[in-house]
Amino acid sequence: MCTNYAAARRDYLFRHYGVMPPDDPWRDEIYKDYAAPVIRRTSGGPEPREALLATFGMVPRKHISPGVKVFDTMNARAESIGEKRSFCDAWKKLQLCLIPAEAFFEPNYETGKPVRWRVGLADGAPFAIAGLWREWDEGEEGKAYSFTMLTVNANDHPLMKRFHKPGDEKRSVVIVPASEYENWLESRSMDEARSFLNLYPAERMAAEADPAPPRGTPKPVLNEQ
Template sequence: MCVNYRPPTPEQFGTLGAFSDLPADWRWPEETWKDYAAPILRAGPGGRPQACLASYGMVPRRQIPPEIKPFDTMNARAESLGERRSFAPAWRRLQLCAVPMAWFYEPCYETGRAVRHAIGMADESLFFVAGLWRDWPDAHGTIQSSFTQITINADEHPLMRRMHKPEDEKRSLVILPRDQVDDWLACTDIELARSYLAHYPAARMRDRPAPAASRKAAQASPNLELF
């Protein structure tokens, strides 16, 4: 499953809907990893898409009690959205989000070893991935947000089935067609929301080997402490 991706830069957001006028003090790392801040879209007042800066992983590390073994929530399996305690409340309340990306990373083993691949659109345009969000109160009395990405089985997807170890189940993020993003965010019916959890055409996607990047220290935004 995807645990690392590249979000758009503030400059790339210039004319992208609700991201066209971001607060000047919003900052996020060039690559997104667990508990890093990243921009997302969710339904705001009146149902209009609203930009938000949130922490990657539905349950941030600092929200896990010390007596509980740490666990990861960067990806939510579509098949168990209504069952997993980490995701079910947000899914039932349809707290849907769209995660903007330039590309995401997966390991490909076609050479016999893991080679990091960048996966994105064939025309290199930005795209959105379906996700869920939730809010957390912090020790200072403010509210911070977190998010997860939704994944589906990809055993039959021409591109995504090439990723991960041969014996592993193949999974894919849910890429939302651009003209469906607003409808996804405004969805008020679970079964209708589930109908969006489908594969994006492989012919409109591309992948390429990408050298592994070192995990630089995240630069915290003044609006969101990185966990």
């Protein structure tokens, strides 16, 4: 699973993904309930897709009912996505999105202790993670959006099996090849969408230790106008 990633920079959204960036800024590293850009298909207008800001986690903390134990929805398992209440409606409606990223972070326990590693593409290029989005009615504040990342089993993946606690199932986010961006967003059925939920080739990925900054270190907003 992935609970922290480096969002693509503002200038990449147009140059690499072909969309205009949202007006509001976002942080360079994204955690639960942080706003970050996602790309979805449009229902009309001059452009086939658009970028908008959404919060990381399908059910934002503020939408968890009082008295209910806080739960995480940053990741959605591909195997059960059509059954889980937090995700099934968006999945059945094919509310698919691309999550622009430069890297994602996973814990490596090979030293006996968790060490944060940075995972990305071998050529250093930005990429897109397969996701789902949903809309929230915030009353007078208008509409808001949230998203989750789709994950698949990675027990046999040469790179991704190196992460997470020993004995735990290994999982990986789904990296959508750049040549398939439009096809993923335009999926016409759940079966077609599921055909994209595959592991990315290990030889085209790279990873290295990248310890997290000490607690309290400011997280600057890098993606401003």
